[in-house]
Amino acid sequence: xxxxxxxxxxxxxxxxxxxxxxxxxxxxxxxxxxxxxxxxxxxxxxxxxxxxxxxxxxxxxxxxxxxxxxxxxxxxxxxxxxxxxxxxxxxxxxxxxxxxxxxxxxxxxxxxxxxxxxxxxxxxxxxxxxxxxxxxxxxxxxxxxxxxxxxxxxxxxxxxxxxxxxxxxxxxxxxxxxxxxxxxxxxxxxxxxxxxxxxxxxxxxxxxxxxxxxxxxxxxxxxxxxxxxxxxxxxxxxxxxxxxxxxxxxxxxxxxxxxxxxxxxxxxxxxxxxxxxxxxxxxxxxxxxxxxxxxxxxxxxxxxxxxxxxxxxxxxxxxxxx
Numbered sequence: 001x002x003x004x005x006x007x008x009x010x011x012x013x014x015x016x017x018x019x020x021x022x023x024x025x026x027x028x029x030x031x032x033x034x035x036x037x038x039x040x041x042x043x044x045x046x047x048x049x050x051x052x053x054x055x056x057x058x059x060x061x062x063x064x065x066x067x068x069x070x071x072x073x074x075x076x077x078x079x080x081x082x083x084x085x086x087x088x089x090x091x092x093x094x095x096x097x098x099x100x101x102x103x104x105x106x107x108x109x110x111x112x113x114x115x116x117x118x119x120x121x122x123x124x125x126x127x128x129x130x131x132x133x134x135x136x137x138x139x140x141x142x143x144x145x146x147x148x149x150x151x152x153x154x155x156x157x158x159x160x161x162x163x164x165x166x167x168x169x170x171x172x173x174x175x176x177x178x179x180x181x182x183x184x185x186x187x188x189x190x191x192x193x194x195x196x197x198x199x200x201x202x203x204x205x206x207x208x209x210x211x212x213x214x215x216x217x218x219x220x221x222x223x224x225x226x227x228x229x230x231x232x233x234x235x236x237x238x239x240x241x242x243x244x245x246x247x248x249x250x251x252x253x254x255x256x257x258x259x260x261x262x263x264x265x266x267x268x269x270x271x272x273x274x275x276x277x278x279x280x281x282x283x284x285x286x287x288x289x290x291x292x293x294x295x296x297x298x299x300x301x302x303x304x305x306x307x308x309x310x311x312x313x314x315x316x317x318x319x320x321x322x
Contacts, residue, residue: 002270003131003162005048005055005262006082007041008124008150009140010113011074013066013093014039016254016293020100037295038073039094043255044135044166045079047262047284047297053269055262058082058124059140062112064090073295082127083120086112102250102289106169108139116146121153130160133265136182138168138195147178155181162269164188166261172198183215188268190223190261206242209234221274223281225260227253230282235274243278246286246306252293259288259297267316276315283307 018033045055057074061067063085070091074081092111098104128134136154141147157163165186167174183189189212191199196208199215205224212222213234222234230245263284267277280303287306288296298306300317307313 002053002266003133004129005045005053005265005269006058006124006128006132006134007045007056008058008121008134008153009041009137010059010092010110011038011042011045011057011061011070012040012091012108012111012113013037013069014096014254015093016096016098018098018252022097022099022105036069036093037293038070039096039255039295040139041135041137041258042070042073043258043295043297044262044265045074046077046295047259047288048266049077049079049262050297050299051263051266051270051284051303052300053266055079056082056127058127060086060091060113060116060120062086062088062090064111066091066093066111077295082124086115088112089115096254098252098254102253104252104254110143113140114143114146116140116143116149118149121149125153125156128157128161130158131162131269133162133164133269135261135265136163136165136186138166138171138174141174141178141182142168142170147175151178151181154185157185162187162265164190164261164265166257167191167195167199169195171195184217186216187220188223188265189216189220190225190257190264192225192257193227196224205232206240208232209240213240223260223264223278225257225285227256228286231260231278233274233278241275243275243282245282248286248290250289251291252296253289255293255295255297256285256289260285262297272316276312279312280316283310283312
């Protein structure tokens with residue numbers, strides 16, 4: 001049996017607004033499309049669940065329209081919630097502006113998810129099983145109250161739990177006293193090129209992957225996601241390897257990084273080697289950016305169809321021959 005993916009992070013509402021281009025400061029622009037969906041770590045859970053890994057949301061959710069939306073979305077994907085709804089406020093939200101080239105820009109307003117307690121994390125710890133994968137996000141670590149609690153929680157996790165950290169766009173704002181113990185316990189760090197640069201000062205993703213690997217424990221690994229160029233995979237004792245991407249016409253990059261992380265962890269937990277899991281994560285992210293919406297990660301059938309005769313299909317599903 002593969003381990004579950006446990007999100008010790010945030011699932012919030014995404015107000016997604018498509019615009020031809022971002023307005024200048026003080027300006028305005030007419031949106032071409034808008035809608036509200038579940039977002040944040042939801043996309044990671046969906047990506048893992050659709051590939052056959054049991055996914056569990058272990059974060060906070062509130063009472064109100066955003067909390068109701070989040071719970072309905074989780075239920076529709078058969079994702080369990082571990083903690084009861086908070087009755088003292090609503091779930092937060094993000095405004096995601098998607099421009100004409102598919103790039104996204106975010107503004108986030110947190111709700112009850114910013115009020116984590118030690119009792120909440122004790123409940124999460126008590127629910128863990130050997131072989132589970134715990135996903136953390138920089139969005140939780142950057143919060144004044146949540147960050148220290150999550151750092152203590154992560155540092156105390158037993159060795160039979162795999163810890164993955166997605167540092168998120170606000171990584172530069174995470175206090176070192178919070179980030180250091182999390183990095184020391186991280187088994188897999190998955191960052192996009194911008195986040196890797198913020199953490200290392202290096203523009204080259206290969207060099208950044210090497211530098212990040214050196215900041216982790218001896219047995220840990222790093223992925224630096226490079227959008228259409230795939231990703232760089234750095235594993236212990238080996239130089240970073242470039243894992244090619246899958247060319248597609250991108251229409252919406254919102255949630256692509258989450259799809260990559262969720263797919264990678266799901267396949268890693270199912271016993272695939274890191275290189276196979278990373279290549280499949282590239283394919284899942286490519287599939288996602290070619291479709292509108294934040295939670296567009298493929299299920300197993302869709303991923304197999306996307307890969308077609310690619311040799312990766314045989315490694316994953318026993319099909320494909322080219």
